[in-house]
Amino acid sequence: MNAATLTFARSNARPRAFVFDQVLILATAAILLLGLIMVTSASISVADKQMQEPLFYLERQSVGVILGLICAVVMMFIPTRIWEQLAMPLLLFAFLLLILVLIPGIGHEVNGSRRWLRAGFMNFQASELTRVLLLTYLASYVVRRQQELKDELKGFVKPLGVLMAAAALLLLEPDFGAATVLMATGLGVLFLAGVKLRHFAALVAIAAAGMAGLAVTSAYRLKRLTAFLDPFADPFNSGFQLTQSLIAVGRGELFGVGLGSSVQKLFYLPEAHTDFVFAILAEELGLVGVIATLGLFIVLVWRTFRISRLAAEAGLAFQAYCAAGFGIWLAFQTFINVGVNLGLLPTKGLTLPLMSYGGSSILVTLGWLGLILRIHHEANVSGRLAVRRKEREE
Numbered sequence: 001m002n003a004a005t006l007t008f009a010r011s012n013a014r015p016r017a018f019v020f021d022q023v024l025i026l027a028t029a030a031i032l033l034l035g036l037i038m039v040t041s042a043s044i045s046v047a048d049k050q051m052q053e054p055l056f057y058l059e060r061q062s063v064g065v066i067l068g069l070i071c072a073v074v075m076m077f078i079p080t081r082i083w084e085q086l087a088m089p090l091l092l093f094a095f096l097l098l099i100l101v102l103i104p105g106i107g108h109e110v111n112g113s114r115r116w117l118r119a120g121f122m123n124f125q126a127s128e129l130t131r132v133l134l135l136t137y138l139a140s141y142v143v144r145r146q147q148e149l150k151d152e153l154k155g156f157v158k159p160l161g162v163l164m165a166a167a168a169l170l171l172l173e174p175d176f177g178a179a180t181v182l183m184a185t186g187l188g189v190l191f192l193a194g195v196k197l198r199h200f201a202a203l204v205a206i207a208a209a210g211m212a213g214l215a216v217t218s219a220y221r222l223k224r225l226t227a228f229l230d231p232f233a234d235p236f237n238s239g240f241q242l243t244q245s246l247i248a249v250g251r252g253e254l255f256g257v258g259l260g261s262s263v264q265k266l267f268y269l270p271e272a273h274t275d276f277v278f279a280i281l282a283e284e285l286g287l288v289g290v291i292a293t294l295g296l297f298i299v300l301v302w303r304t305f306r307i308s309r310l311a312a313e314a315g316l317a318f319q320a321y322c323a324a325g326f327g328i329w330l331a332f333q334t335f336i337n338v339g340v341n342l343g344l345l346p347t348k349g350l351t352l353p354l355m356s357y358g359g360s361s362i363l364v365t366l367g368w369l370g371l372i373l374r375i376h377h378e379a380n381v382s383g384r385l386a387v388r389r390k391e392r393e394e
Contacts, residue, residue: 018076019380021373024303028354028369031296032065035277035355042265042280043273043357057273057357060122064359068366075370080378083371084318087140091162094133097126098169115173116360125360127170127178131185131329132368134166138186139321142193146317149193156195159186160203171214176221177348181333183207188328189321228346244269245276246343248283256286273357275349278341294338297353301331307376314382319375326368 036058043057050056083090101107101117108116108123116123141159148155163186170179187207191200215221223238231239231246248264251257262283265272272280282290308323330353337352339345351361 019377021303021307021376024300024307024369024372024376027296027299027303028366031293031300031354034281034293034296035352036061036065037259038277038281038284038355039273039357041260041262041284042277044260045266046273049267060359061357061362064122064362065366067359068363071363071367072370072373075367076374076377078374080316080319080322080371080374083136083322084140084143087137090133091137094130094137094166095169097130098166101126102169102172113173113175115175122359125358127173127175127182128360128364130166131178131182132364134163134182135185135189135325135329136322137162138189139318139325142189142321143317146193149190149195151196153196153199156190156199156203159190160207163187164207175349176214176218177336177350180211180348181329181336181350183211184332185325185329188332189325192324193321225346228343231343241270241276241347242340242343245279245341248276248279249342252282252284252286252290254286255288256282256284259284274351275337275347275356276341277356278338278352282341293355297330297334301327301334304330304372307372307379311375311379314379316375316379316382319378323372323375326372 039061040055040058044054047056048054053059097117101114104114106117107114107126108118110116110123115125115127117126118124138159142149145155145158149159163183167179167183170176170182187200187204215225227234227238227242231242233239235243244264248262248269251263257263262272262280264283265280269276269279278290278293281293285292304323304327308320308327311317311323312320333350333353336345336348337350337356340347340350351358353365354362
């Protein structure tokens with residue numbers, strides 16, 4: 001047994017070896033460790049003042065990581081065909097979650113947004129899980145309706161309608177950022193499935209126009225947009241958060257001010273341990289730390305798409321689309337979060353995957369990575385079996 005395999009026994013069967021993607025695991029572990037360090041650094045002053053416990057957020061985040069790792073291990077040993085068979089019930093469950101979160105008394109409201117469900121000791125953000133369930137359904141749909149999707153407009157409109165319905169429920173929370181990411185990821189999967197380019201371009205334009213219309217017709221979102229265009233025009237009101245983020249990034253220079261030495265985390269930059277943890281990282285670790293962190297995310301996205309391609313070559317279409325969906329989501333949400341922190345995009349309220357504080361996000365993302373590792377294993381096993389069959393035929 002080498003470092004990339006885990007042998008386990010099954011009754012009445014030969015021992016089987018689980019094939020790991022070592023690079024993906026190492027990149028994930030590095031991002032998680034860096035995330036725990038940065039969440040601790042960014043939150044220690046806030047936690048001390050608010051909770052009288054400096055390591056409060058580290059302890060909570062560590063619980064999320066442990067639960068996420070358990071979830072990942074469980075997902076690794078569940079055959080992916082089960083998720084494909086349960087695609088429709090999972091879709092219905094996703095919509096049930098999105099509806100429940102809007103019901104007063106069931107959905108938990110924070111800062112005017114009703115996005116959470118109470119789950120014991122933690123609040124669970126419904127949109128995190130519903131995104132995975134919706135993309136699982138989408139992967140199943142594009143496999144079942146491959147020809148219709150490629151040849152007919154209705155083959156594209158039907159899954160788009162499902163995505164738009166989910167996005168509409170997200171907007172009622174309201175969660176414009178999650179709705180945008182869901183639509184972008186879903187459209188990316190549909191594009192990979194081979195929809196006609198003219199159909200895709202037309203409907204993407206309509207969806208983009210709709211999102212833009214929602215942005216400019218909401219006073220709150222319009223205020224965010226104008227603040228993004230010139231945050232220093234109102235640095236103590238609408239542009240405050242972005243201004244403080246840019247100050248943090250600028251202070252970092254090449255090598256940073258040193259781990260734990262951030263000034264902006266001292267009650268200047270709001271949400272320093274959640275949406276803006278990347279700005280604190282840039283301040284403390286500098287450009288070198290920023291490049292290294294982005295490099296880890298690039299490796300993680302690359303390995304995910306590599307697994308998707310491996311699954312496609314092994315004839316596992318559903319698994320290939322699931323892995324591709326994760327890769328698209330990871331790349332897009334990372335791009336948005338980093339762009340917001342650097343002042344390149346308007347603030348969206350989106351976390352940095354695997355790094356920002358948030359139990360729901362960590363739990364679901366690690367569980368999804370467990371599914372990706374399962375896909376990697378199944379693709380390798382299928383590929384080997386195909387080679388053996390070919391050798392026997394020859």
